[in-house]
Amino acid sequence: MPKGPGEKRQWQFLERMLLIRRFEETVVKMATDGHFRGHYHLYIGQEGTGVPAIAALKRKDFLATTHRNHGHILARGADPGAGLAEILGRATGLNGGRGGTIHLCEPKLGFLSTSGVVGGCISLAVGGGYACAQRRDGSVTMALFGDGALEEGVSYEALNIAALWHLPVIFMCENNSAGAMGMAKGGYPSLVHASKNLLLIPKSMGIKSVRVDGVDAAAVHAATTRAISLCRSGRGPVFIEAMTPRWAGSDPLWPELATGITDLRMATGGAVPTGKHQAWFEHYDPVLRLARELANGGEESVHRLSALDEATRKRIADAADFALASPLPAPETALNHVFVQEASA
Amino acid sequence: MSKQSYAAALVDALHDAMRSDPRVSIIGGYVLGLGPQRTLTDRLKQDFPDRVFDPPTSEAGNAAVGVGASMAGMRPFVDLGTASFSYLAWSQLTNEAAVAHYMTNGRLTAPVTFHMLHGVRGGGAAQHSQSPHAMLWNAPGLEIVAPSTAADAYGLIRTALASPNPTMLVSHAKLLGIETEVSEKKSAIPFGVADIKRRGRDVTVVATSLMVPYCLTAAEALAKDGIEVELVDPRTLVPLDEKTIIESVSRTGRLVVVDECPLRGGIASEIAATVAERGFKHLKAPIVRVTRPDTPVPFSLPLENFVTPDPEKIAAAVRGALKAG
Numbered sequence: 001m002p003k004g005p006g007e008k009r010q011w012q013f014l015e016r017m018l019l020i021r022r023f024e025e026t027v028v029k030m031a032t033d034g035h036f037r038g039h040y041h042l043y044i045g046q047e048g049t050g051v052p053a054i055a056a057l058k059r060k061d062f063l064a065t066t067h068r069n070h071g072h073i074l075a076r077g078a079d080p081g082a083g084l085a086e087i088l089g090r091a092t093g094l095n096g097g098r099g100g101t102i103h104l105c106e107p108k109l110g111f112l113s114t115s116g117v118v119g120g121c122i123s124l125a126v127g128g129g130y131a132c133a134q135r136r137d138g139s140v141t142m143a144l145f146g147d148g149a150l151e152e153g154v155s156y157e158a159l160n161i162a163a164l165w166h167l168p169v170i171f172m173c174e175n176n177s178a179g180a181m182g183m184a185k186g187g188y189p190s191l192v193h194a195s196k197n198l199l200l201i202p203k204s205m206g207i208k209s210v211r212v213d214g215v216d217a218a219a220v221h222a223a224t225t226r227a228i229s230l231c232r233s234g235r236g237p238v239f240i241e242a243m244t245p246r247w248a249g250s251d252p253l254w255p256e257l258a259t260g261i262t263d264l265r266m267a268t269g270g271a272v273p274t275g276k277h278q279a280w281f282e283h284y285d286p287v288l289r290l291a292r293e294l295a296n297g298g299e300e301s302v303h304r305l306s307a308l309d310e311a312t313r314k315r316i317a318d319a320a321d322f323a324l325a326s327p328l329p330a331p332e333t334a335l336n337h338v339f340v341q342e343a344s345a
Numbered sequence: 346m347s348k349q350s351y352a353a354a355l356v357d358a359l360h361d362a363m364r365s366d367p368r369v370s371i372i373g374g375y376v377l378g379l380g381p382q383r384t385l386t387d388r389l390k391q392d393f394p395d396r397v398f399d400p401p402t403s404e405a406g407n408a409a410v411g412v413g414a415s416m417a418g419m420r421p422f423v424d425l426g427t428a429s430f431s432y433l434a435w436s437q438l439t440n441e442a443a444v445a446h447y448m449t450n451g452r453l454t455a456p457v458t459f460h461m462l463h464g465v466r467g468g469g470a471a472q473h474s475q476s477p478h479a480m481l482w483n484a485p486g487l488e489i490v491a492p493s494t495a496a497d498a499y500g501l502i503r504t505a506l507a508s509p510n511p512t513m514l515v516s517h518a519k520l521l522g523i524e525t526e527v528s529e530k531k532s533a534i535p536f537g538v539a540d541i542k543r544r545g546r547d548v549t550v551v552a553t554s555l556m557v558p559y560c561l562t563a564a565e566a567l568a569k570d571g572i573e574v575e576l577v578d579p580r581t582l583v584p585l586d587e588k589t590i591i592e593s594v595s596r597t598g599r600l601v602v603v604d605e606c607p608l609r610g611g612i613a614s615e616i617a618a619t620v621a622e623r624g625f626k627h628l629k630a631p632i633v634r635v636t637r638p639d640t641p642v643p644f645s646l647p648l649e650n651f652v653t654p655d656p657e658k659i660a661a662a663v664r665g666a667l668k669a670g
């Protein structure tokens with residue numbers, strides 16, 4: 001592991017990835033404890049994609065995400081307390097409790113509507129790219145969406161438009177279908193597509209397309225950085241397929257904390273991965289993988305890791321306390337915001 | 346008589362239809378959503394492995410395949426999943442299936458059945474809580490069915506799969522687990538025949554789908570105060586049994602229409618307009634509509650409750666209707 005700016009960045013990635021991990025572990029607990037209702041989706045196992053990809057963007061850029069948005073929102077710097085509060089439907093939540101887990105959104109950070117409609121994100125992002133092109137300020141839009149989006153017709157229309165008009169859009173397809181049982185076997189949906197090589201789809205439209213290991217934060221960052229620079233110079237769009245094996249907790253229809261609370265000591269030799277998820281701990285958990293690389297820096301790095309973990313746990317515990325103590329919205333406010341109110345426009 | 350859940354009756358109807366008609370097949374991997382009833386459909390896959398398809402997430406494509414196959418002589422049952430996603434198939438529903446027979450001077454038919462889970466399911470927020478069938482009511486050529494009980498679900502699904510017309514069947518997500526009385530031998534129920542779910546002299550309440558059990562709960566509370574509600578469940582919106590509704594209003598003189606769709610241009614509005622136009626002379630008081638306000642559905646529980654009709658709001662509206670006029 002090289003020292004210097006590369007290493008500094010790796011630590012920054014790990015900080016955000018761990019924040020997401022502890023956040024998601026808390027979400028499962030809140031769901032199990034009955035603090036919120038309905039289906040939800042966790043970003044565990046995909047932190048190595050969202051964090052470095054989003055880190056490669058600038059302030060002025062736009063993003064679009066999906067039902068699996070928690071990681072993206074946090075990666076971009078949204079407040080975890082407001083995120084958890086939204087998941088609990090509290091007035092202090094990012095969307096004032098109107099959206100819930102599927103719609104966490106932070107327009108201030110450049111997010112376009114967080115759509116729970118499969119295919120919604122990829123197509124809205126092309127609109128974001130259109131706006132960026134009209135602005136002529138070198139800004140870009142990144143769509144972070146699942147492989148399932150390519151089952152929807154609107155995705156083809158959107159890719160075609162982006163390709164025809166050379167729009168500055170980074171299509172970040174997070175393919176998490178590898179190893180998944182899928183809906184036909186009673187699990188959470190996995191890809192139902194005749195194409196076994198999704199890259200052929202954007203390629204057929206002349207869109208530059210690459211595949212990366214979505215568990216490898218450095219590889220994702222490098223690929224995204226290249227894609228963004230192509231887009232900024234009018235040579236977009238670019239399609240990236242980030243491959244992450246299906247995390248066991250997202251394999252059943254309803255999420256579960258299959259691999260338990262992440263034990264960072266597995267990265268430093270302080271704990272030994274065993275059991276049926278051993279391979280995941282050893283190879284596919286992006287947080288452990290990056291922590292392991294950084295821990296190789298020696299004793300000092302090991303200390304730094306455990307200090308980071310302690311600070312992150314505290315930050316999320318505070319966020320959870322804030323969310324749980326937050327009030328529910330006043331019922332009659334349900335009628336607000338159907339249209340823009342002039343005063344707030 | 347025994348009790349059965351709406352979901353189990355729905356599966357029985359599909360099973361019986363597939364057994365009796367080889368043209369029937371199913372395109373849809375989770376007809377009963379993601380809740381505990383979902384495994385009830387397993388026996389369809391087991392008994393008819395080559396006639397149940399787990400489709401891709403492609404609402405437009407799945408609907409189109411159903412429409413096309415029906416034009417070619419099949420009787421597909423196409424599940425569109427959460428009703429909010431049927432918008433992706435809007436063209437296939439409203440501008441293909443609905444118009445094919447008319448446009449060909451009656452030569453072509455499109456006997457496809459669509460199904461979707463509609464309504465405020467609880468925590469579904471704006472994008473998973475919609476009830477698009479009021480909009481579909483404005484697309485002439487589609488039959489629209491909204492059962493409220495296990496027996497009605499069974500009977501109306503059998504009729505839908507035998508109907509020569511395209512049919513949209515909506516099931517409220519919260520109805521799936523509700524058990525109601527069914528007879529030993531369930532049978533087909535003709536479209537366009539309302540069912541009076543409760544007899545009463547004071548006020549006519551018209552409701553479909555989940556609003557029917559909600560209205561029954563409200564009616565029981567009102568009965569304790571001596572108010573007798575007559576609850577009419579049209580069961581099918583297209584065709585609509587106007588006669589039974591107006592006949593009931595002619596006896597009670599008052600009408601409350603309850604529906605979970607938003608107010609403007611909604612199901613309650615259409616039924617109210619029909620009675621105002623054709624039964625005006627029977628009315629002793631203005632018609633009252635109990636619906637969702639014209640807002641999207643919010644996630645948070647107190648907000649969601651605020652916008653959703655429930656037995657208390659229905660009972661309050663009935664009391665209001667009795668005081669007026």
Ligand SMILES: Cc1ncc(C[n+]2csc(CCOP(=O)(O)OP(=O)(O)O)c2C)c(N)n1
Binds near residue numbers: 068116176
């Ligand atoms: C239009 C539409 N159809 C169906 C669904 C139901 N649904 C929710 S998540 C999901 C699977 C999405 O898979 P993918 O896009 O790969 O995202 P992942 O959850 O794997 O991250 C489906 C089918 C939906 N949200 N939107």
Ligand SMILES: [Mg+2]
Binds near residue numbers: 174175191
């Ligand atoms: Mg996926």
